[in-house]
Amino acid sequence: xxxxxxxxxxxxxxxxxxxxxxxxxxxxxxxxxxxxxxxxxxxxxxxxxxxxxxxxxxxxxxxxxxxxxxxxxxxxxxxxxxxxxxxxxxxxxxxxxxxxxxxxxxxxxxxxxxxxxxxxxxxxxxxxxxxxxxxxxxxxxxxxxxxxxxxxxxxxxxxxxxxxxxxxxxxxxxxxxxxxxxxxxxxxxxxxxxxxxxxxxxxxxxxxxxxxxxxxxxxxxxxxxxxxxxxxxxxxxxxxxxxxxxxxxxxxxxxxxxxxxxxxxxxxxxxxxxxxxxxxxxxxxxxxxxxxxxxxxxxxxxxxxxxxxxxxxxxxxxxxxxxxxxxxxxxxxxxxxxxxxxxxxxxxxxxxxxxxxxxxxxxxxxxxxxxxxxxxxxxxxxxxxxxxxxxxxxxxxxxxxxxxxxxxxxxxxxxxxxxxxxxxxxxxxxxxxxxxxxxxxxxxxxx
Numbered sequence: 001x002x003x004x005x006x007x008x009x010x011x012x013x014x015x016x017x018x019x020x021x022x023x024x025x026x027x028x029x030x031x032x033x034x035x036x037x038x039x040x041x042x043x044x045x046x047x048x049x050x051x052x053x054x055x056x057x058x059x060x061x062x063x064x065x066x067x068x069x070x071x072x073x074x075x076x077x078x079x080x081x082x083x084x085x086x087x088x089x090x091x092x093x094x095x096x097x098x099x100x101x102x103x104x105x106x107x108x109x110x111x112x113x114x115x116x117x118x119x120x121x122x123x124x125x126x127x128x129x130x131x132x133x134x135x136x137x138x139x140x141x142x143x144x145x146x147x148x149x150x151x152x153x154x155x156x157x158x159x160x161x162x163x164x165x166x167x168x169x170x171x172x173x174x175x176x177x178x179x180x181x182x183x184x185x186x187x188x189x190x191x192x193x194x195x196x197x198x199x200x201x202x203x204x205x206x207x208x209x210x211x212x213x214x215x216x217x218x219x220x221x222x223x224x225x226x227x228x229x230x231x232x233x234x235x236x237x238x239x240x241x242x243x244x245x246x247x248x249x250x251x252x253x254x255x256x257x258x259x260x261x262x263x264x265x266x267x268x269x270x271x272x273x274x275x276x277x278x279x280x281x282x283x284x285x286x287x288x289x290x291x292x293x294x295x296x297x298x299x300x301x302x303x304x305x306x307x308x309x310x311x312x313x314x315x316x317x318x319x320x321x322x323x324x325x326x327x328x329x330x331x332x333x334x335x336x337x338x339x340x341x342x343x344x345x346x347x348x349x350x351x352x353x354x355x356x357x358x359x360x361x362x363x364x365x366x367x368x369x370x371x372x373x374x375x376x377x378x379x380x381x382x383x384x385x386x387x388x389x390x391x392x393x394x395x396x397x398x399x400x401x402x403x404x405x406x407x408x409x410x411x412x413x414x415x416x417x418x419x420x421x422x423x424x425x426x427x428x429x430x431x432x433x434x435x436x437x438x439x440x441x442x443x444x445x446x447x
Contacts, residue, residue, distance in 0.1 A: 004047060011048070011065070018041040018048075021044050022040045022041055037057065089232055092234070099236065106228055106232065111183065130234050131250055155186055156205050159212065159327060162181075162209070162212055166219065168369070168372075170410030175217060187206070211249045218412075219410050223256065230249055243277055244285050247276050248273075248285050253269045254289070258295050263297075263298075266292065266295065267293050267297060270290070270292045273289045282326070284325050284332040286313075290316060291313045291340040294309035297344070301347075334360060339357070341357040351385070352384075355385070355388075372412075375400075376413060382398045382401060385397060386424065402443050406446070417440055
């Protein structure tokens with residue numbers, strides 16, 4: 001076997017020893033659910049000598065090296081064959097034709113090759129170039145440009161339908177139906193001849209729905225797939241010159257980065273979105289970006305920065321007029337934003353503030369019968385009660401979380417229930433803890 005010179009060069013750029021690289025690979029593999037993977041310095045030595053590790057190790061290697069050096073590195077660049085379809089969708093291509101090909105291939109792989117996503121991993125560094133290129137494009141775009149939407153109204157109407165299904169039933173309820181609709185009816189239109197005005201309107205609609213596909217995958221815990229949809233949606237938004245839409249997509253990328261353990265990247269993505277908005281009118285999007293910036297600061301333990309970002313988010317939200325906001329901004333509302341504020345305050349151990357915002361979110365979500373948002377905010381409320389050492393109130397909120405979670409198909413909702421189970425475990429063998437655990441077990445068995 002010949003030495004893997006590409007791998008040697010990239011390991012050299014990390015500055016890591018073989019043992020440290022092995023430790024990083026194991027940690028990332030276990031965090032991604034691949035607990036069967038174990039490696040040490042001897043494995044790294046064999047890889048350097050030319051041995052081919054089994055999937056998903058090449059992609060995990062690429063991910064940890066990418067995060068270390070700050071640029072996206074693919075398995076192919078480490079000497080492990082051609083980049084597959086799923087890696088192609090991590091590329092933010094300056095060619096619009098290549099972007100259409102990439103997102104079309106991604107849609108096909110999503111529908112026809114479900115097994116490839118089981119070994120795929122979320123790559124934090126992959127978001128750096130897309131967010132930078134999108135921001136640079138907004139600096140030269142004409143913010144005064146306005147186009148009609150009449151000839152693509154059916155596509156926009158379908159977006160409203162699928163967005164409503166996501167919000168009310170969870171991302172796992174209709175994502176494959178949306179993917180089929182996009183593959184069969186929308187993406188082919190991107191290649192068809194059309195007027196400039198219709199093209200711009202169609203690009204916006206395609207970007208919105210591609211974002212929604214990514215968001216549904218994110219809510220369903222399919223993070224590698226979600227990241228790829230979001231990157232391609234951002235590229236379509238750039239082509240449409242719709243700055244608020246691009247900023248909205250960056251908000252989703254920021255949310256995912258923070259959830260996946262990269263809050264500094266989440267803050268950067270949210271700030272990039274704010275910079276790209278400039279004078280464009282979307283107070284709802286601005287409020288969302290500030291809220292997600294607060295989440296990132298809170299996850300890093302910076303309470304003053306989180307509180308300041310929440311204040312700016314609330315100021316922006318006070319200016320929201322849904323009559324002039326785009327359709328995708330409809331659910332950036334009190335239920336959603338207060339839920340984000342509550343989570344941030346919980347993460348910096350300010351239970352009084354967390355409980356206040358959680359109750360505001362729960363009240364609004366209940367009025368709209370939004371079980372997913374209500375469940376997640378109930379979980380945050382329960383956590384705030386635990387921080388205040390009120391186990392009985394925490395148990396009551398936890399039970400309501402479980403009741404609501406049974407009404408939706410959402411991995412995030414289940415994760416909030418599991419997180420609360422861990423937090424309640426600190427109370428020991430109390431009967432209320434045992435009761436909550438039993439209810440969680442029944443719910444997980446049912447789903």
